[in-house]
Amino acid sequence: MVGMDIGTTSTKAVLYDLDGNVLAYTNKLYPLYRDATGMAEEDPEEILEAVVNGLQEILRKADLKNGKLHGVSFSSANQSLIALDKNHKPLTRVITWADTRATKYADQLKADGTGKTLYEHTGTPIHPMSLLCKLLWLKNDHADIYKKAAYYCGIKEYIFYRLLDVWQMDISVASGTGIFNIFDLDWDKDALALTGVTTDQLPKIVDGYAQSTGMRDEYAKVIGYPKDVPFIQGAFDGALSNLGVNAIDEGVVAVTIGTSGAVRVVTDHPVIDPKGRVFCYALTKDLWVVGGPVNNGGVVFRWARDNLFDAEKSTAALLQEDSYDLLTEIAKRVPAGSDGLLFHPFLGGERAPIWDADARGSFFGLTQMHTRAHMIRAVLEGIVYNLYTVLLALEEVVGEPKSIMATGGFARSELWRQMLSDIFEQPVTIPESFESSCLGAAVIGMKSLGLIDNLSDVKKFVGETNTYQPNPENFDVYRELVPIYIRLSRQLQTEYTNIANFQKKHAQHGETQE
Template sequence: MKYIIGVDIGTTSTKSIAFDLDGNVISKQNILYPIYNPEPSWSEQSPVEMLNAVVESIKGVVSDNNTKGNELLGISFSSAMHSVIAMDKDGKPLTDCIIWADTRSKDYADKIKTSIEGHEIYMRTGTPIHPMSPLCKLCWLRDNMPDIFNKTYKFISIKEYVFFKFFGEYIVDHSIASATGLFDIYDLKWNKTALDLVGITEDKLSIPVSTTYSIKGLNKEYATYMNISIDTPFVVGASDGCLANLGANAIKKGDAAVTIGTSGAIRIISDKAKNDESERIFSYILSEEHYVLGGPVNNGGIVFRWFRDNFSPLELEAAKKLNIDTYEIMTDEAAKVAPGSDGLIFLPYLLGERAPHWDAYSKGVYFGINIKHKREHFLRALLEGVIYGVYSVGKALQETTGEIDTIYATGGFVRSELWVQMLADVFNKKVVIAESYESSCLGAAVLGMKSLGIINKVEEVEKLVPISKTFEPDAKNHKAYMKNFAVYERLYGKLKDEFYNISLIQEEN
């Protein structure tokens, strides 16, 4: 049997999955690593720990009994976006990996966003101005860590770090580059206006390459440890968001992919970049013929986890005794409440928000509490609030790109039928779930197959993604949700200034 490995370097773990050429999962490995928060607004990870997770997960898949004796055709990569690592001339990290959730550069983002120059950069790079963006992170490093900034040989992402360690070269795929705020998505080169703003030249960044670019000559030490040939082709691949669409088969006109894991996103694929004059959505590259348009939300499953860890001790204990998932108990509680949570509304901005507001200062809010509301109301309102956040991005996306017909759901939230039905009802659209939840890994594998000549075009993914379940919208529920959503949407505008004020107070403390 011949197989290909898709590797997804994610926020909380790295997954490596071996697929046969029909898209079936043969073997998988998932290696976790922590997020470090040395300061309240800082979110970092160790490049060494992340590299080790990549190595161990690949080694685990290759050594699995299901893959032994079979032929590995290549390894292709997906990766989280927006990370920054400063590297010295000897190839050693000067900083940890500053990830998308880091908001230390919010003052820089505010200043750039309100400038004419900032709007020009957005319109050429497709990356909204926000603290997640390496553009803003580098401005912060320049002014707050000048010794490190001036000593840096290359500013790179986590995937670039892995490829440098494996092959000794600094390369970056067009997809990851297009999420930096530094890369011109029309000319496919580093944008001079953005580089001048930061105060660097393009030699401080990696060489941009196509997402189907492959490389051989793996470092012998790593090859021996992972038990693979040094001539195994490594395909650089693309970003996790772009590949989630590909792996979910959400690639036709009218298709959208909604992913809710730790965070969330809604995306469509277009044959051209389309930026929004209001700067609400992103426009990233999947390939020279495919652009992924959409927007991410900071607050997905991590909000549910926050509620579980802080307000659900009885559920945690019960789940442990019954050997079931705590979330299953919690969603059963939420299901007791009718759609709309009897007028209780939750703004889920616990980690600030990206699309459509791009406001790092925004905060979580429960609104409309009355004496009749019980714990299950708060649970259901929380789940609804996450979906409202995705829907608000979906509205902006449809205004820019056209109507969405079908939603392909991916990510951990698809394990909850209640949550997926909520998505169908809020959007008033059909929602389908593929048999495999691992859309970013499968997307990486499909891009790898295209690179290696196994398939002729990425659209052939349709043959590899059977549908396991379809959810039809309920018109009555949609009507109830839209009443709440109208209030939800107005609340942000009314509270925006107060979010900023309370952030200042919290920072003082």
């Protein structure tokens, strides 16, 4: 089985045998375009090329003389939007979840109360990430595109259309759009009325187990796959990450820190938060993922490395060492709590739990005694504090966690693993599973094809686990600092919009992130 994850800055493909062992891996990168304030777009043709090249490379690495390729199953990032003309040609690039240009319309929905009702129907918090707000932005600010648009979809649906000539969206991705009713399991009439979009303009909704065959000749020839190989629709990356670390049982929380981050738990029915702090999206129609995504994970660590530790980054490159490992070694010299230095990691606005695209980052508590070493530890702690506030909101909605599984690029760092356990005051288990969203996609594919009986069979594929126990010596420090962190965030929130407006007014240029 191939599990393929179409992500924000790269597409990854992993070839697994039917015991879940990794046989081959590819990772194809592409840019995230930030040419204007708030923009975060990708080129759909660059992503299509990455998918084609990834599938081609995986096939070259596979030994099909000694085995059969059963299928390809897909994961993708949520909340992407492409407007298409009547011939399904893109009128826009891929407007990603990280794009905040629809902030004005999210604010309006929150202010007039419409947003609360829509959240209760759709399970998607009101935020510029959602297709609901993006469509309102296109309708009002880019009427020329809106009038030409015959269809709308996300990146996975576009890839399936181009490769296989099918026009469909899995229930998992649909449930994160903000225009899908998670109780009726269909497009939400009130959301569509607000945007002016009709069901005829949207893909058909299918189960994540749906199979498609018959790749278009132009791609079948290039990739080299037999045309009868089924492509399985799959789900969104966060839900599949939970599946890929075997966090699908009641009370098992998955914490992920990659470029961004998330805290999620699976339930057997849709759950709505009266305070609107967490999302509720589908894994399948029988399993629902409740949680909160954060914008600011490893990307903030990278910012700190590039802007506060440029010399160390260069030194690490000369010594052929990992610059992140060097920084975590520096952070270890500083005691838990960073001697009272707090960092709010909101460099890219924030989603859960505050859902404020205008949120901004800050150091608080700086004194003359603080050093760059304090600052790097405070950055790492701030990212985990923020994830902990998401867990606190989640506990109110679904109860206290029974166990915590952690995954993502951060999980390579022993310091970060221990920090997570100390701040959460719970044992944290790190599964060995490689590329959890790809594994989750592969497991969905295996279930679709009858190769396994239940999704819970994933436990056979996850591999060894490593559990970190909380250090009681650090409890008192973090128990004292976390409430200050939370109160401070609430107090600063009154000024986030003001400083964000100033920055937008005086913005000089955008950027392209590779």
